[in-house]
Amino acid sequence: MxxxxxxxxxxxxxxxxxxxxxxxxxxxxxxxxxxxxxxxxxxxxxxxxxxxxxxxxxxxxxxxxxxxxxxxxxxxxxxxxxxxxxxxxxxxxxxxxxxxxxxxxxxxxxxxxxxxxxxxxxxxxxxxxxxxxxxxxxxxxxxxxxxxxxxxxxxxxxxxxxxxxxxxxxxxxxxxxxIGDTAMAIGLFVIFYQFGTLAIPDILAKAPVLWQQGASIATITALLLLAGGVGKSAQLPLQTWLPDAMAGPSPVSALIHAATMVTAGVYLIARMHVIFQLSPIAQMIIAVIGAATLFIAGFSALTQYDIKRVLAYSTISQIGYMFLALGVGAWxxxxxxxxxxxxxxxxxxxxxxxxxxxxxxxxxxxxxxxxxxxxxxxxxxxxxxxxxxxxxxxxxxxxxxxxxxxxxxxxxxxxxxxxxxxxxxxxxxxxxxxxxxxxxxxxxxxxxxxxxxxxxxxxxxxxxxxxxxxxxxxxxxxxxxxxxxxxxxxxxxxxxxxxxxxxxxxxxxxxxxxxxxxxxxxxxxxxxxxxxxxxxxxxxxxxxxxxxxxxxFSGWGFDKLYNVLFVRPVVFIANINKNDVVDKLYQGVTFVTIRLYRSLSFTQSGSLRWYVMGLVIGAIIILSIQIML
Structure with a gap:
């Protein structure tokens, strides 16, 4: 089979x-x-x-x-x-x-x-x-x-x-x-640099040999992979996307919460468990993140009135239990x-x-x-x-x-x-x-x-x-x-x-x-x-x-906090950046081109006598230059 x-x-x-x-x-x-x-x-x-x-x-x-x-x-x-x-x-x-x-x-x-x-x-x-x-x-x-x-x-x-x-x-x-995916990608570069391969069986076999228990490189790698898992599995501090994801049809919500998206982080940590076992610090962070997430999401679920948002916060909380188990080594x-x-x-x-x-x-x-x-x-x-x-x-x-x-x-x-x-x-x-x-x-x-x-x-x-x-x-x-x-x-x-x-x-x-x-x-x-x-x-x-x-009800104010810390500053800078020096350089080229076009457009009057006069004047100028030289 x-x-x-x-x-x-x-x-x-x-x-x-x-x-x-x-x-x-x-x-x-x-x-x-x-x-x-x-x-x-x-x-x-x-x-x-x-x-x-x-x-x-x-x-x-x-x-x-x-x-x-x-x-x-x-x-x-x-x-x-x-x-x-x-x-x-x-x-x-x-x-x-x-x-x-x-x-x-x-x-x-x-x-x-x-x-x-x-x-x-x-x-x-x-x-x-x-x-x-x-x-x-x-x-x-x-x-x-x-x-x-x-x-x-x-x-x-x-x-x-x-x-x-x-x-x-x-x-x-x-x-x-x-955000988490970017950190995870960096983690993959670190793994390839250290082991010369991205084959999972080879990595799991080589990691305990090349890295000592508690090694800094093991902790860094584990935390980079964890960031990817936190993003996909909607754990603190990247949990705010999942309640809003209820905008999709109910079967989509069921698929995301039960069989696909949010379980990817759990799988990643379990699959790469050898690396996490080499970093007790990273494992403790996983446990703390899971415990904090299940606690916060549980109280948020208690206040929702949209039935799907109750279930969404419930998923965040239950995935928190899984992270807690992974963090304490109960794979x-x-x-x-x-x-x-x-x-x-x-x-x-x-x-x-x-x-x-x-x-x-x-x-x-x-x-x-x-x-x-x-x-x-x-x-x-x-x-x-x-x-x-x-x-x-x-x-x-x-x-x-x-x-x-x-x-x-x-x-x-x-x-x-x-x-x-x-x-x-x-x-x-x-x-x-x-x-x-x-x-x-x-x-x-x-x-x-x-x-x-x-x-x-x-x-x-x-x-x-x-x-x-x-x-x-x-x-x-x-x-x-x-x-x-x-x-x-x-x-x-x-x-x-x-x-x-x-x-x-x-x-x-x-x-x-x-x-x-x-x-x-x-x-x-x-x-x-x-x-x-x-x-x-x-x-x-x-x-x-x-x-x-x-x-x-507001999810402990995380959305408001992120709007103040990240969204508004980015929008503010983007609005300023619309008129930055680089834009003005290109705007200057455009301005000059338009002005030249409008100036030369006067020569295109459509009158034959003006065109003949232009040829005569041009010929006189050319002949005059030739005589002077």
Whole structure:
């Protein structure tokens, strides 16, 4: 089956080419078949390859397939080589499987859009770029996929480009992520200078030999790569683009948050974990960034009224958990939470999209309400996704993945009580805003009439994602639940697990604290948004509470700060630069040319006698000069 690996990225790319070149001349039925079918075929091939990988693991621990040599320049010979190991297998499965479900959902969701073929072309290119990123054998090919997902995010966030707001959101995402991408590109130059190659296996093998633990060059390289990951994964301080990215269609949001764009940073750090392990400082910075991000984004989610922005801040927070796990060395826990998060976040975005479409494109949660019985399939699937997001103990997959991160934040070699406390507080806040969202949207009085009910093409993907949001967690039970740990066994040779400091009894105690934080958050939201909603109104009458609410609502003022520090100065300098010296030089040349033209234009009067007179005068002048000489 390994010889089929090349088909996994090629099929979505072929779909993109067909739709981009001939989409306007193809019926909508065929657009849907090509767009959704190409990704679905990739998902089937991945399942076949994955089963073979698990049943008959390759002796080398990976599949490798070289398609051709990309270029040959002064001894630099990067190849188009696809590399599949346990880590990339997890990502490829999530990208293709969840991507296929999102494409199927989109067939119905986007059916009335005038740019139907353009949408699927961009979605296929998005999936191809992410697959190229995670299957790349070398960092140059990885960077090609990296920039590809950046381009696709721009195209899809601003898909409805007629709106100025959407265009601004697309440009904002593109520009902010370029900051991290620039740092990452510099990091690739440093790596090539140090190792003479960009082949990932060679780099991971050479780094521990050439660099000592804690070496400055290892820290610099790790931080440059981290900057790229921070930008793509919307972590502090480059997180401001993701909430505005909700301007795109709901399937785009689901794809960005669950299977592509924001998970790229997590993959990069996990893939290059050897370099990060050589720099304890860089790893601690990753953990701190993750903890701070999950804390800040959680409180911002608590104040939003747009259902998609709640989920956007939730993604920033959940990616923060993954960064925290990566920072403390809990590599397997981070990737496990990535996979589970992909299931329930895709489910929540797609279910939210169904609600928005059913209520005449209404995004404001406080204009919804009373949908529990009117949209039963949406309600139950959204409830399952919310339970997994809130890490409801025992019955949700999110509990099993997030519980590991909480434990390692305390007990791993890189963990400490402060990181654990912030993660626990983040879990409490997650339970609060998730329960708030459920109550406001599905309970209470209906404020907007339902326009139409979603069809099976939208509900079937929700049911499938709901199943995995419930049961996928059982592939990696906690230590004190037993010893069935398929996920760790699969990844341990790629991402070595950190040795724990304490035993199973301590882990059980921490699980009980996590359980209490989750139920405490659910109960608090129940009291304030269902039992006694008037308490919220009383709290808002306090000036301090209202100011704090607005501060959290604005994303802790980061956009305002960046406007003052960066945007306004750049615009100010640009306005001055419009009339700089260089411009005046060219303006001077233009002025002289225009003046000469106007002066000479007097000779073009159209009168024959003036032309004859000019010839006579010219002849007299020439003859006079000849006589004088």
């Amino acid at each position: 390994s010889n089929l690996l090349w088909l996994v990225p090629v099929l979505p790319f072929a779909g993109f080419l067909i739709l981009a070149l001939a989409g306007k001349h193809v019926s909508r039925v065929w657009v849907a078949i090509i767009g959704a079918g190409s990704v679905s075929l990739s998902a089937i091939i991945v399942l076949m390859i994955g089963i073979g990988f698990l049943l008959h693991p390759p002796a080398t621990g990976n599949y490798s397939q070289t398609l051709w040599t990309w270029m040959q320049v002064a001894g630099f010979n990067p190849k188009i080589t696809l590399f599949l190991d346990a880590l990339s297998l997890v990502f490829v499965f999530v990208i293709t499987f969840i991507g296929a479900l999102i494409h199927i959902y989109s067939v119905s969701f986007m059916t009335g859009d005038k740019d139907y073929s353009r949408f699927f072309a961009c979605m296929n290119l998005f999936v191809f770029s992410m697959l190229l990123l995670v299957l790349a054998d070398n960092l140059l090919l990885l960077y090609l996929g990296w920039e590809g997902v950046g381009l696709c995010s721009y195209l899809l966030i601003g898909f409805w480009y007629e709106s100025e707001v959407n265009g601004y959101a697309a440009r904002k995402a593109f520009i902010i992520t370029r 397997t826990a981070a990737i496990f939470h990535f996979m589970i998060h992909a299931f329930f976040k895709a489910l929540l975005f797609l279910a939210a999209g169904a609600v928005i479409e059913a209520l005449h494109h209404e995004h404001n949660m406080f204009k919804m309400g009373g949908l529990k019985n009117k949209l039963p399939v949406i309600f139950w699937t959204f409830l399952i996704g919310s339970a997994s997001l809130a890490a409801l103990p025992l019955i949700s997959a999110g509990f099993y993945s997030k519980d590991q991160i909480l434990w390692y934040a305390w007990a791993s070699e890189g963990g400490n009580p402060w990181l654990w406390f912030i993660a626990l507080l983040g879990a409490f806040i997650t339970a609060v805003y998730t329960t708030r969202m459920m109550i406001v949207v599905f309970w209470g009085e209906a404020k907007t009439e339902i326009g139409h009910h979603p069809g099976k093409l939208m509900t079937v993907p929700l049911i499938i994602l709901a199943f995995f949001s419930l049961f996928a967690g059982f592939i990696e039970l906690p230590h004190n639940f037993g010893h069935f740990r398929l996920f760790s066994d699969l990844l341990h040779h790629v991402l070595p697990e950190t040795v724990l400091k304490a035993g199973m009894d301590a882990e059980l105690q921490f699980q009980l604290l996590a359980l209490l934080s989750t139920f405490g958050g659910i109960y608090l939201a129940y009291v304030f948004y269902y039992k006694q909603p008037q308490r919220i109104e009383k709290l808002r009458q306090s000036g301090f509470v209202m100011n704090l609410y607005l501060f959290w």
